[in-house]
Amino acid sequence: MSLRPLVVIVGPTAGGKSALGLFLAEKLGGEIVVCDSTQVYRHFDIGTAKPTAEERKRVRHHLLDLCEPTEGFTAGDYLRLGRQALGGVSRRGKLPIVTAGTGLYLRALLEGLSPLPPRSPELRARLQERADRKGSSYLHRLLARVDPQSARGISPQDAPKLIRALEVVFVARRPRGELFREGRPRLEGYSVTKLGLLPERSALYARIEARIEQMLAAGWLEETKRLHERFGDSAKPFGFIGYKQLAAQLRGEISLAEAVTLIKQETRNFAKRQFTWFRKEPEVEWLAGFGDAATLQAEALVRLRAAVRGS
RNA sequence: GGACGGGUGGCCGAGUGGCUAAAGGCAGCAGACUGUAAAUCUGCCGCCCCUUGCGGGCUACGGAGGUUCGAAUCCUCCCCCGUCCA
Numbered sequence: 001m002s003l004r005p006l007v008v009i010v011g012p013t014a015g016g017k018s019a020l021g022l023f024l025a026e027k028l029g030g031e032i033v034v035c036d037s038t039q040v041y042r043h044f045d046i047g048t049a050k051p052t053a054e055e056r057k058r059v060r061h062h063l064l065d066l067c068e069p070t071e072g073f074t075a076g077d078y079l080r081l082g083r084q085a086l087g088g089v090s091r092r093g094k095l096p097i098v099t100a101g102t103g104l105y106l107r108a109l110l111e112g113l114s115p116l117p118p119r120s121p122e123l124r125a126r127l128q129e130r131a132d133r134k135g136s137s138y139l140h141r142l143l144a145r146v147d148p149q150s151a152r153g154i155s156p157q158d159a160p161k162l163i164r165a166l167e168v169v170f171v172a173r174r175p176r177g178e179l180f181r182e183g184r185p186r187l188e189g190y191s192v193t194k195l196g197l198l199p200e201r202s203a204l205y206a207r208i209e210a211r212i213e214q215m216l217a218a219g220w221l222e223e224t225k226r227l228h229e230r231f232g233d234s235a236k237p238f239g240f241i242g243y244k245q246l247a248a249q250l251r252g253e254i255s256l257a258e259a260v261t262l263i264k265q266e267t268r269n270f271a272k273r274q275f276t277w278f279r280k281e282p283e284v285e286w287l288a289g290f291g292d293a294a295t296l297q298a299e300a301l302v303r304l305r306a307a308v309r310g311s
Numbered sequence: 312g313g314a315c316g317g318g319u320g321g322c323c324g325a326g327u328g329g330c331u332a333a334a335g336g337c338a339g340c341a342g343a344c345u346g347u348a349a350a351u352c353u354g355c356c357g358c359c360c361c362u363u364g365c366g367g368g369c370u371a372c373g374g375a376g377g378u379u380c381g382a383a384u385c386c387u388c389c390c391c392c393g394u395c396c397a
Binding site for chain 2: 013036037038047048072073074075076077078079101102103104105107108111112113114116117118119124153154155157158159160161164167168176179180184236237239240241242243244265266267268269270271272273274276277
């Protein structure tokens, strides 16, 4: 049986994934499948660095603007829609190119998710309420009783993970570990080539700051203001880096200068976490530099031609 | 010129004689993370050594001296910074 080729580009924010993706898509007849947990939200365009209309005209993009800011979106949703998108691209005879900034979503797409129960809003609300009242260590003690193995692996301070673990045990009536052992539905039928962007750390940090300035110059604050009035503070994307600080500025809690400083700092921290995640991603061919550099693009093309021909 | 206030590890900042390599925060680094993941959490964080241990040595709280068994903490002089009075 023949495997369909699939290209994945991983790398930190502002590392040039989109630029490399566009380049490769145009050279190889590809379409881009975005793997980014923030770009699935409609209307939040500038601060999530969504591909522009012009770029989308050049190359077809998938998995952007999938839901309203007031709705929820999860790794499970991404898994299903992502695989559909991949299938569609391949069926059209095009090369799917996944540009991935969100490690969890990429793992869900490639490795699948074990058959854990989906979110249960009522149960979560109850658990959250208890955490607020008694502290997250209360949840940890609770988890230690119903699923000691999971409790050992989660910090008593980590309320979100404790809540998810408890949710799983209470809904499935089985501990997580048992469900994990049932395996996860990996993506089948593709020959995957993974390219990783590895720009020099301080150069990346400088570029992050420059990009944030560009976003502001492009009207990011105005966009935030408009969306804040329209969707309210509780919309999910106001929890994302950038929109969070700009919203705080709109509420008068911090100055614009403070917001910008914070955005730059937190984006650097985020980029570092992405490095940590992708570093252990298996079988990545790492390329030193930024994705918009001509030499790196040429190198990527060479490697892909070899890989795509080989499949 | 005078009067106060202040100079602490990359930054902010606590500490007024021993329990202090010095709280806490930030930055930085390393890591975890199977359904909110641009989220959430963990560890390290003066230097050197080793038998890697609640181990040893060195350096450190503007500078130089001094008091003391012992000083970031007290005294003297000096150098900077801030505010106020001339």
